[in-house]
Amino acid sequence: PSFRPAAAAALAMSGNGGNGANQLRHSMERLTAAMRELRGTSLRAWRQDFDKSSTGWVSKTEFAQACRFFGCPSDQAWTALRSGNPSGHSHANLRFHELDVEEAANVELFETVLWTKTGFDLEKAWAVLDTEGGNRSVVLMKEFQRGCRKLGFHGNAPLLFRGLTNISKRMHKEQFMYLGKLCASGPQLPNFTPELKLLRSWTMEVFGDIANLLLRIPMVANYQGGWAQNLEPWELPDFAGQLQVLEYPGDIKETTWQVAECRSGGPGQTHDGYWTSGISAFNLISALCGLHC
Numbered sequence: 001p002s003f004r005p006a007a008a009a010a011l012a013m014s015g016n017g018g019n020g021a022n023q024l025r026h027s028m029e030r031l032t033a034a035m036r037e038l039r040g041t042s043l044r045a046w047r048q049d050f051d052k053s054s055t056g057w058v059s060k061t062e063f064a065q066a067c068r069f070f071g072c073p074s075d076q077a078w079t080a081l082r083s084g085n086p087s088g089h090s091h092a093n094l095r096f097h098e099l100d101v102e103e104a105a106n107v108e109l110f111e112t113v114l115w116t117k118t119g120f121d122l123e124k125a126w127a128v129l130d131t132e133g134g135n136r137s138v139v140l141m142k143e144f145q146r147g148c149r150k151l152g153f154h155g156n157a158p159l160l161f162r163g164l165t166n167i168s169k170r171m172h173k174e175q176f177m178y179l180g181k182l183c184a185s186g187p188q189l190p191n192f193t194p195e196l197k198l199l200r201s202w203t204m205e206v207f208g209d210i211a212n213l214l215l216r217i218p219m220v221a222n223y224q225g226g227w228a229q230n231l232e233p234w235e236l237p238d239f240a241g242q243l244q245v246l247e248y249p250g251d252i253k254e255t256t257w258q259v260a261e262c263r264s265g266g267p268g269q270t271h272d273g274y275w276t277s278g279i280s281a282f283n284l285i286s287a288l289c290g291l292h293c
Helices: 008-012 015-039 042-050 060-069 074-082 101-118 122-129 141-151 157-164 194-207 210-216 236-245 252-261 281-289
Strands: 138-140 170-172 220-224 227-230
Touching: 015 042, 015 074, 042 060, 042 101, 042 157, 060 074, 101 122, 101 141, 101 157, 101 210, 101 281, 122 141, 138 141, 141 157, 141 170, 194 210, 194 252, 194 281, 210 220, 210 281, 236 252, 252 281
Parallel strands: none
Antiparallel strands: 138 170, 220 227
């Protein structure tokens, strides 16, 4: 799924915003540079200095305290980050993917792999990372990298490892489990309606992972090494028909409508009760990951 952090508008501002925009951008660049300089990665700094309670988000007060530690003014940085907040509230809590766009994109890529391969079951993912098969509570960097390749992750595994650990030699299981709080599309999000929860659990139970469902419908072809060729989107009645062929146990019409809404701006209804826009692999993956527009 595409990465669209709330801070993108503030960070991407150029001449249109004048000196104010440049000051905000400079403030953010200064903060993230300080985080990387002191802790090695922004994610490690986020864990150790911002999200000390491991909730996955920080308040304005917590953000200000961390900014003081890094010697950066918090007011300008907070304004920059909140300018694109979808809630419209300047006091809304902050998540990591709003703070460092580049590093968060690597986290999101791993998150997508976890959804595709394990349904974001972190216990299953840890079992893959524990390449020695000993049900251990610690993995080393090389083991983590091998496990990431086995999962089909082609991002920056060493960067992710360093971000989730306090030292760069070993990762404890509880540190890996922090992804459940960190990732913005965890199963606790309200985007998971009862229909989409059923679709997700059915996908993992019957097909093992999202990729196999995409191949069976089919919505992708030539799946290999984490990459696949996207096929043409399905018309909604045809997609519903495929779910019926696959003996999907839920409300097929309602599920089809909700999948069509994901990352699409909403379908246009026709006289027969179905919709004009098609359903692509992107729509289905977004629905299974709880990523709505």
